[in-house]
Amino acid sequence: MAKYNTLLYYCYSTIADAEQFAADHLKFCKSLNLTGRIIVADEGLNGTVSGTPVACKAYMDAIYADGRFNATEFKIDEVDEPSFVKMHVRYKSEIVHSGLRDPNIIDPKKQTGKHLEPAEFLAMKDDEDVIVLDVRSNYEHSVGRFKNAVTLDIENFRDFPSKINELAKYKDKKILTYCTGGIKCEKASALLLHEGFENVYQLHGGIIKYGKEAGGEDFDGKCYVFDNRLTVDVNSVNPTVVSTCYNCGKATDKMINCANPECNEHFTQCDECGTQMEGCCSASCQSHPRKRVYDGTGYYVKVPQPVNVTKKSKIQLA
Incomplete structure (x- = not known):
């Protein structure tokens, strides 16, 4: 039996008084001795938490017991040690920052691309009329990505909307979007549909679920994750380093x-x-x-930067 589990999940569901919910949720997570990072917004939850299997089960049970989060799907990894040092629960304007908060443009609860299960994605991704689109940031797709995927030169997901014009040449194709766990695709696919793309799909559960259910076939490299592991293996079929x-x-x-x-x-x-x-x-x-x-390891607990210091990327990852 694994010493610890790490749970990756998200759920788009309206939370009334989300700021208070975040404060209460932090206390609950600490009561279970969990570590991790959770973002709470009016639109839902986005989190990765780590703890003993018993604690993680108690956490999942509590999430499902709250009727607002019945649609949550947990990706569970067995790990030798907790994937975080501390427990953070923060209230933010979005659970994944797109910079677009107009529900008339993006509301994953109302419209997103068609969800493809890993086996469906695998069967469809190499068709001639298909474009596989990576909606993650440079540092993520630099270390791992699907073979022949279209990648975007973006530092953060909030830059994705500015790339829509670059993607216009694919409007007559089927667009298969993917990301780490699925959460970015919910908004990316919704925006593509809003911008007139008609055949938009998304990999349900993201790269992590694809690795578990489809062996990660044709995913080159490793998958970047937002905890102290930094990257995880995905492909057990035809792995390579990119x-x-x-x-x-x-x-x-x-x-x-x-x-x-x-x-x-x-x-x-x-x-x-x-x-x-x-x-x-x-x-x-x-x-x-x-x-x-x-x-x-190259992983460190975040140290606050001095006030008024703007970090500028010095590195352009291919």
């Missing part, structure tokens, strides 16, 4: 955060360069006075 070390160019699928907390950049780095660079992306970061101790 990413390279930022420093030396050698093939590697290890992704880390820069040891300089004022950079904290996501990038791929081989173990040799990790040791040599002490987990930093550059010599300037390696000499930074606030550099954190690199333990080989």
Whole structure:
């Protein structure tokens, strides 16, 4: 039996007084000794939590006991240790930030692309009239993506709407969207439909469910996840490595955060360069006075940046 479970989930469902719900939910999660990160908004929940199997079952039971969240689908991973250090529950304007909060444009409770189960996605993805569209950010698809997928040059999902014009050339195709767990596709597919794309689909449960139910076939590389694992294996059928070390160019699928907390950049780095660079992306970061101790994992608890400091990405991941 696994020592711990990690649960990935989301649910679009209206929450009255969501800010108070978030405060109460944090207390509940702590009572179960869970760690994780949950976003609460008026439109629903988006979370990853980790704890003992007993605690995780109690959490899932409580979510299902609340009638608002009956549609929640949990992706469950067995892990050797908790996937987070602390428990955070935060109230935000959206459970995934798109920058579009007009319910007349995007409301996943009313309209999204047609959901494809992993087996359906696998059977359909290579058809001539199909475009497989990755709606994730650069650092996510740089370390892993479906073969022949269309990827977008975006730093955050909120940049997705600005790419609609680039996708116009595919309007006569069937668009199959995918992301980590499905939540981004709910809004991405809804926006595509709003913009006149007629045949829009989405991978139900995202890459994580696809790995569990379809063996991850034709997913190259690893899947980026938003916890201290950083990436997870997906493909047990025909795995390959698609990413390279930022420093030396050698093939590697290890992704880390820069040891300089004022950079904290996501990038791929081989173990040799990790040791040599002490987990930093550059010599300037390696000499930074606030550099954190690199333990080989490249994951750190977030350190607040100084006020009025704007982080600018120095790295363009292919």
